[in-house]
Amino acid sequence: xxxxxxxxxxxxxxxxxxxxxxxxxxxxxxxxxxxxxxxxxxxxxxxxxxxxxxxxxxxxxxxxxxxxxxxxxxxxxxxxxxxxxxxxxxxxxxxxxxxxxxxxxxxxxxxxxxxxxxxxxxxxxxxxxxxxxxxxxxxxxxxxxxxxxxxxxxxxxxxxxxxxxxxxxxxxxxxxxxxxx
Amino acid sequence: xxxxxxxxxxxxxxxxxxxxxxxxxxxxxxxxxxxxxxxxxxxxxxxxxxxxxxxxxxxxxxxxxxxxxxxxxxxxxxxxxxxxxxxxxxxxxxxxxxxxxxxxxxxxxxxxxxxxxxxxxxxxxxxxxxxxxxxxxxxxxxxxxxxxxxxxxxxxxxxxxxxxxxxxxxxxxxxxxxxxxxxxxx
Numbered sequence: 001x002x003x004x005x006x007x008x009x010x011x012x013x014x015x016x017x018x019x020x021x022x023x024x025x026x027x028x029x030x031x032x033x034x035x036x037x038x039x040x041x042x043x044x045x046x047x048x049x050x051x052x053x054x055x056x057x058x059x060x061x062x063x064x065x066x067x068x069x070x071x072x073x074x075x076x077x078x079x080x081x082x083x084x085x086x087x088x089x090x091x092x093x094x095x096x097x098x099x100x101x102x103x104x105x106x107x108x109x110x111x112x113x114x115x116x117x118x119x120x121x122x123x124x125x126x127x128x129x130x131x132x133x134x135x136x137x138x139x140x141x142x143x144x145x146x147x148x149x150x151x152x153x154x155x156x157x158x159x160x161x162x163x164x165x166x167x168x169x170x171x172x173x174x175x176x177x178x179x180x181x
Numbered sequence: 182x183x184x185x186x187x188x189x190x191x192x193x194x195x196x197x198x199x200x201x202x203x204x205x206x207x208x209x210x211x212x213x214x215x216x217x218x219x220x221x222x223x224x225x226x227x228x229x230x231x232x233x234x235x236x237x238x239x240x241x242x243x244x245x246x247x248x249x250x251x252x253x254x255x256x257x258x259x260x261x262x263x264x265x266x267x268x269x270x271x272x273x274x275x276x277x278x279x280x281x282x283x284x285x286x287x288x289x290x291x292x293x294x295x296x297x298x299x300x301x302x303x304x305x306x307x308x309x310x311x312x313x314x315x316x317x318x319x320x321x322x323x324x325x326x327x328x329x330x331x332x333x334x335x336x337x338x339x340x341x342x343x344x345x346x347x348x349x350x351x352x353x354x355x356x357x358x359x360x361x362x363x364x365x366x367x
Contacts, residue, residue, distance in 0.1 A: 048246040055250020063258035065194030077357030080271035090195020095336030098203035126345040129322025134352015136315030143327040145215040152255025161313035168317025169219040173233035
């Protein structure tokens with residue numbers, strides 16, 4: 001923590017009202033669960049390693065609680081096990097409590113920036129795309145995160161699934177304008 | 182060590198996954214969402230003049246670091262915290278799988294279905310290649326996956342995320358119960 005403070009740039013975060021307008025892809029991005037919070041801080045690349053640390057714990061839990069297990073996913077959809085419902089339910093309760101506290105106590109990021117939330121807009125894609133993803137989830141036993149974790153457990157063949165998922169995303173981007181939203 | 186090696190209970194994993202939400206927010210104002218990485222990879226490697234991929238993906242590199250961590254965590258779990266016991270699965274699932282010749286129940290994915298040999302069979306090709314494609318296409322169409330909608334979105338009490346999560350589940354129920362038995366029989 002102390003090193004982060006030490007290397008913090010002297011320029012404080014500037015409120016930039018024009019930043020949003022400049023950002024042509026803002027609408028697409030906010031639709032897309034991508035981070036739309038434009039940090040005004042510029043950091044060296046290794047600052048990103050803190051996200052690797054969070055991912056590490058996350059990946060460890062993914063594998064050790066068998067969330068990336070094809071069997072657990074089948075059992076969830078066949079109503080043969082409570083396990084996955086427990087995992088997702090607990091995660092949502094903890095997440096919601098955290099978000100509530102962050103909003104209520106106006107907790108700032110470690111760089112002193114205000115933590116922002118953006119309401120999502122409903123579109124038909126959430127239903128149609130959601131159904132399509134659900135089919136793939138039950139086939140592979142993985143969502144995008146577990147794909148990376150499955151590869152990490154030594155199932156190298158899952159890279160094929162991952163590449164196919166990237167191809168699926170690309171094809172969606174290609175036909176996006178023609179699809180109902 | 183011993184305790185960590187056995188499969189973790191659902192609540193332990195739920196707490197860690199739930200805490201990822203505030204961790205990313207507090208560490209850098211980042212919203213938890215993994216499927217976006219697939220889009221960033223498209224934008225980085227093959228934007229091909231598609232408007233959807235024309236954006237500054239470099240602003241999102243933190244997410245590559247995050248999934249890099251997931252990969253690393255999975256490797257650590259496998260190398261140092263390998264589960265010493267045989268994989269437990271529901272007897273009904275085991276029976277249904279055995280009926281389709283899937284008898285090798287170990288690891289996290291059944292090797293009879295997910296292996297290089299299987300990839301070149303119709304069954305394996307459909308599960309891995311078509312399944313992967315549906316994940317990539319569907320998550321982006323829905324604007325997020327289990328992390329972005331079901332965890333992050335629901336944590337922020339977003340109704341669209343609830344609709345998306347229900348759709349994920351409906352799709353999964355349809356596949357696992359109505360379609361998958363036919364794929365496994367191929």
